[in-house]
Amino acid sequence: MMVSRVLSLLVISIMLLESTSCAQDARLSPTPQSASTLESKPRKTYADMIVGFAQLGAESEWRVANTKSIQETAVQLGVELRFSDAQQSQQKQIEAVRKLIMQKVDVIGISPIVETGWEEVFQEAKAAGIPIIMVDRRADVPEDLYMTILGSDFLEEGQKAGRVMMELTNGKANIVELVGTLGSAPANGRYKGFRESLARYPEMRIIDSVSGDFTRARGKEVMKTFLYKHGNSITAVFAHNDDMAVGAIDAIKEYGLKPGVEIKIVSVDAAKGAFKAMIEGELNATIECNPLLGPQFFELALKVVNGEPVPKWVPSIEGIFYPNNAAEVLPTRKY
Numbered sequence: 001m002m003v004s005r006v007l008s009l010l011v012i013s014i015m016l017l018e019s020t021s022c023a024q025d026a027r028l029s030p031t032p033q034s035a036s037t038l039e040s041k042p043r044k045t046y047a048d049m050i051v052g053f054a055q056l057g058a059e060s061e062w063r064v065a066n067t068k069s070i071q072e073t074a075v076q077l078g079v080e081l082r083f084s085d086a087q088q089s090q091q092k093q094i095e096a097v098r099k100l101i102m103q104k105v106d107v108i109g110i111s112p113i114v115e116t117g118w119e120e121v122f123q124e125a126k127a128a129g130i131p132i133i134m135v136d137r138r139a140d141v142p143e144d145l146y147m148t149i150l151g152s153d154f155l156e157e158g159q160k161a162g163r164v165m166m167e168l169t170n171g172k173a174n175i176v177e178l179v180g181t182l183g184s185a186p187a188n189g190r191y192k193g194f195r196e197s198l199a200r201y202p203e204m205r206i207i208d209s210v211s212g213d214f215t216r217a218r219g220k221e222v223m224k225t226f227l228y229k230h231g232n233s234i235t236a237v238f239a240h241n242d243d244m245a246v247g248a249i250d251a252i253k254e255y256g257l258k259p260g261v262e263i264k265i266v267s268v269d270a271a272k273g274a275f276k277a278m279i280e281g282e283l284n285a286t287i288e289c290n291p292l293l294g295p296q297f298f299e300l301a302l303k304v305v306n307g308e309p310v311p312k313w314v315p316s317i318e319g320i321f322y323p324n325n326a327a328e329v330l331p332t333r334k335y
Contacts, residue, residue, distance in 0.1 A: 044302065044306055046079050047079070049106050049302065049305055050080045050104075050105045051074070051079055051082070051108075051298070052081075052097075052100030052103070052105040052109065053082070053083045053110070054093050054109070055067055055070075055086065055111055056086050056088065056111045056112070056113040057089075057113070058085065058087075059214045060241055060269070060271075061243060061269070061271040061273055061335060062241060062243075063291070065334070065335030066292075067083075068335075069293060069294035069295075070083070070294040073294030073297070073298055074298065077298055082100060082103065082105060084099070088181075089113070090112075090114055090117060093112070093113055094117075094118075094121050097125065098121060098124065101124055101125055101128050101130060104128070106130070106301075106305045107130065107147075107301045107304055108125060108131070108132050109132075109133045109297055109301065110132060110134055110135065111137045112134065112185070113184060114181065114182075114184050115138060115140040115184065115188065116139075116140050116183060119142070122139065122141050122145040122146065125145075126144070126145055132145065132147060133146070133148055133150060134148070134149040134151070137151065139185075147304045147310060148300055148312055148313065149312065149313045150293055150297055150316075151314075152289045152315065152316045152318060153316075154185055154186045154188070154189025154190050154193065155189040155192060157189065157190050157193060157268050157287050157289060157318075158190035158191065158192060158193020158195075158196070158197070159197045160193075160197075160287045160320060161190065161194050161197070161238055161267075161285075162193065162194045162198045165197075165204070165266050166198065168266070169204070169235065169264055171201050173205070173236040174233050174234055174235045174236065175207065175234075176206075176226045176230065176234050176236075177240075178211075178222055178223065178237065178239040178245070178248060179191060179209055179210060179212065180211065180212070180213070180214045180240035180241060180244075181213050181214055184214075186240065186241075186268075207230060207233070208226055208230065210225070212240075212247070214240065214241050215243055215244065216244065216247040217247060219243060219245065219248050220247030220250050221247070221251075222244075222247075223237070223247065223250075223252065224251045224254075224255075227251060227255045227257075232257070234263055235262075235264065236263060236265070236266075237263060237264070237265045237266070239265065239268070241269045241289075242267045242270070242273050242274040242283075242286060243269075243271075244267070246274075248265065249265065249277060249283065253282075260280075260282040260284055260323075265282070265283050266284055266285045267285075268286065268287045269286060269289050270286045270288035270318075270319075270321050271286075272330065274321070275326045275329060278322070278323040279323070279327050279330065281323060284323065285320060286321050287318070288318035289316070289318060290317075292335065293316070
């Protein structure tokens with residue numbers, strides 16, 4: 001009987017060991033559900049993406065070239081692009097973003113017309129799980145509401161313009177300033193950077209500063225007002241973009257002065273119109289601001305959609321152009 005009892009205990013022990021082993025194997029072996037979570041999420045390609053873009057308008061040569069670059073690159077890459085033009089209206093641009101959110105696009109690109117007033121709609125995009133990439137212009141929002149900013153260093157552009165102006169005028173000038181759209185990132189940065197460069201030169205005086213809205217017509221109108229108000233005391237013009245500079249050149253010629261000679265002019269963008277003006281001797285320098293951002297934008301968009309890390313700011317590489325090689329460079333310009 002003792003032997004029988006011992007054998008019974010051994011059988012029970014073996015059964016318990018097998019049961020424990022099976023339980024451990026069950027814990028170690030993935031269920032069909034856990035196995036699926038281990039599989040990597042399929043990566044999107046350009047052809048899989050739906051990209052929304054809320055453009056601010058078509059106020060200048062620069063903006064037209066920027067839009068063309070985005071649209072043409074989308075076609076080349078096979079990206080489905082849903083594009084809107086806000087026609088210089090922030091409200092229309094906000095409505096465009098909300099429409100893109102409703103359409104459940106993969107990513108939204110935007111060039112904010114001004115810096116403020118975006119936090120609510122950016123929050124809506126974040127809540128919907130749609131990342132935002134700012135292109136060219138910035139919005140004053142917390143960093144967690146957007147993925148990255150692609151574009152120029154507007155502060156540096158203003159600083160470059162100030163240094164060039166100082167060299168052109170030997171450190172002594174009465175300057176009038178044609179400012180871009182009030183409240184916009186490029187206007188704010190160029191305004192501040194220009195003043196930072198001139199701060200050490202007391203004889204470099206900004207005697208007037210008015211917005212020309214980045215347009216040629218408004219630039220001409222404001223320059224006429226400057227000339228009526230200050231006349232021959234004006235010795236230099238800083239225009240926040242080439243279109244306003246060309247408008248100012250028209251006004252100066254109509255007034256009877258020689259632009260580029262009697263009044264030195266520095267602008268920003270390096271568009272074709274600026275090169276033509278430099279060839280004519282009517283513009284003294286243009287600071288480059290590259291609008292051809294389509295390839296970089298879609299490259300960033302693909303990375304963002306696939307969860308890859310991107311820098312918070314991707315700056316453009318830009319230079320300065322002068323009349324001495326304008327004729328040689330003009331044929332190479334794409335905008």
